[in-house]
Amino acid sequence: MKKTIWVILMIGCFVPVMGQAGKGIQFFKGSWPELVAEAGKQQKMIFVDVYTDWCGPCKQMDKFVFPEEEVGKRYNPGFISYKLNAEKGEGIKIAGNFNIRAYPTFLYLDSEGYLIMKKIGETDAAGLTRLADSALRIAEKSTLANMEKSFRNGNREPAFLRRYITRLTQLDQDNTPALDEYFKALPYADLKKEETLLFLGNNVFSTQSCSFVFLMEHYPSLSQAAKDQLQDRLYAQIVGRSIPNALTQKRFTEFQPLLAYTAMLNPLNEPQQVYLERLKLVYYDLVRDQEEVKKTAYRWVARLDRISNDSIQAEDERQYKKFITPYMDGTKDSTIQPAFQEERELVRTVYSSQIAYKYYYPASLFASLPDTDIPALRDALQWVSRAQQLAPGQKVYTALAESLRKRLK
Numbered sequence: 399m400k401k402t403i404w405v406i407l408m409i410g411c412f413v414p415v416m417g418q419a420g421k422g423i424q425f426f427k428g429s430w431p432e433l434v435a436e437a438g439k440q441q442k443m444i445f446v447d448v449y450t451d452w453c454g455p456c457k458q459m460d461k462f463v464f465p466e467e468e469v470g471k472r473y474n475p476g477f478i479s480y481k482l483n484a485e486k487g488e489g490i491k492i493a494g495n496f497n498i499r500a501y502p503t504f505l506y507l508d509s510e511g512y513l514i515m516k517k518i519g520e521t522d523a524a525g526l527t528r529l530a531d532s533a534l535r536i537a538e539k540s541t542l543a544n545m546e547k548s549f550r551n552g553n554r555e556p557a558f559l560r561r562y563i564t565r566l567t568q569l570d571q572d573n574t575p576a577l578d579e580y581f582k583a584l585p586y587a588d589l590k591k592e593e594t595l596l597f598l599g600n601n602v603f604s605t606q607s608c609s610f611v612f613l614m615e616h617y618p619s620l621s622q623a624a625k626d627q628l629q630d631r632l633y634a635q636i637v638g639r640s641i642p643n644a645l646t647q648k649r650f651t652e653f654q655p656l657l658a659y660t661a662m663l664n665p666l667n668e669p670q671q672v673y674l675e676r677l678k679l680v681y682y683d684l685v686r687d688q689e690e691v692k693k694t695a696y697r698w699v700a701r702l703d704r705i706s707n708d709s710i711q712a713e714d715e716r717q718y719k720k721f722i723t724p725y726m727d728g729t730k731d732s733t734i735q736p737a738f739q740e741e742r743e744l745v746r747t748v749y750s751s752q753i754a755y756k757y758y759y760p761a762s763l764f765a766s767l768p769d770t771d772i773p774a775l776r777d778a779l780q781w782v783s784r785a786q787q788l789a790p791g792q793k794v795y796t797a798l799a800e801s802l803r804k805r806l807k
Contacts, residue, residue: 422465423473426480430488437478437509443537445477445530446505448493450485453501455520457734466523472530477506497570506533512543513569542569549576556583560597567601574604581609590616592624599628605640605656614659629664636660637670641677645684653681672701683763692767692774695760699781702756710788713749721745747789754789757781762798769805778802 423445426433437444447464449456463469473479484493484501496505496513506515506529515533545562553559559580566573577598581589588594589612598613617625636659644652657678660666666674675698682690722742724730732738744751764778779802785795 421467422470423479424470425464426478430480430482430492433478433480434511437507437511440478441509442476442478443509443514443533444505444507444511445473445479445533446482446507447480448482448484448489448496448498448501448503448505450483450501454730454735456502458730459502459520461731461734463521463523463526469523469526472527476530476534497572504529506530506537508537508541508543510543512541512546513571514541516569542566549579554579554583556580559583563601567603572603573601574607577601577603577609578607581607581612590619592620595620596624596627599624600631602631602635605636605659610635614662617662625664632663633660633666633670636663637674637677645677645680650681650685668701672698675701679760679763683766688767691763695763696777698760699757699777702753705753710750710753714747717748718746750788754785754787754792754795757788758785758792758795758798761785761802765798765801772806775802775806779806 425447426436428436433444447456447459449459482492483489484498496503496516500518502518502520504517504526505513506517507513514537515529517529521529542565545558545565548558549562559576563573563576563580566576581598584594595613595616598609602610602613604610620628636656641653641656641660644650644656660674675694678694679691679698682688682694722745725732725738735741758781761778761781764774764781767774767778769775779799782795782799782802786792786799789795
């Protein structure tokens, strides 16, 4: 992880943000550099609650877990605790450095700001206490800080690199520089061994690395058992990370090679295939390949047509029950949930709305087809009409349907 050299302007102090002193976690008030300086001064680990203003579970943690006395007794003596808003100020960059994509996320760092452990999602007081114990045990054994220092100082011994790469993977951090150094350090004969290819595949973080290219060139030589083991990891890196990044960053020349890599994997399961088709629709629309848009859209809608009205209704009811139960039994407090009433109404038909949009999206792409393509335009009208049935009152659906009807007259 890149480490910034902080200039310390002032020394912060502990200020509890809730409750009385001595009860619950006392969160440090100050900037990130002041936090790291204070942790170094006291030689304590750092606990960071990464949150957003709109995150309901984050507010639950604030109200029910952080104020617990048992939690404060565990965290205050051993940690400098800090709250970081991932969408404001310096929190935006810091959250990006730690590859944070869900909230709340809890970070456990050493006294120099190096990551020891990361946990995603809310928990109860007992769970948060167990996390502190786990972080302290990990820190006692081996810290990422020591490994990073050793790597920066030139340690390229393969056994060390394997440990370092594995630790970065466990923490969901970019290990590409270390993995590529490991790739360069091994004899060529060892690189082609299945054991090595498995290690590369289980730890690859970026498709823009030399180790990834080598892995995929030799992927056909792997046993079926090895391919099965790598399936989810490679799908996540190629389809889940690299293709969306290529599209959002307008690196369109990367799409087809990444698609070819995906085709080398085992047959995708249904959710994986649906997501890949969605990315294809985005790509073909951006590069204005109308024929491929049509082919992909028809495959996309064929899947949707297999979903019955009864199953859609049942899924709406299941998701609503899952949402409302914690509020009914007192586990969660609706009074601190922003826009709770509005969210409750949306959840009642959340699955129907999702399916409706999936019909609307290909119909909106077909709207760019020429007036002469009557069959495709008729299909588009049928799809958006289905969207209207599932999610009545959506102005964007109504507007598209009216536009298509006028063109078909």
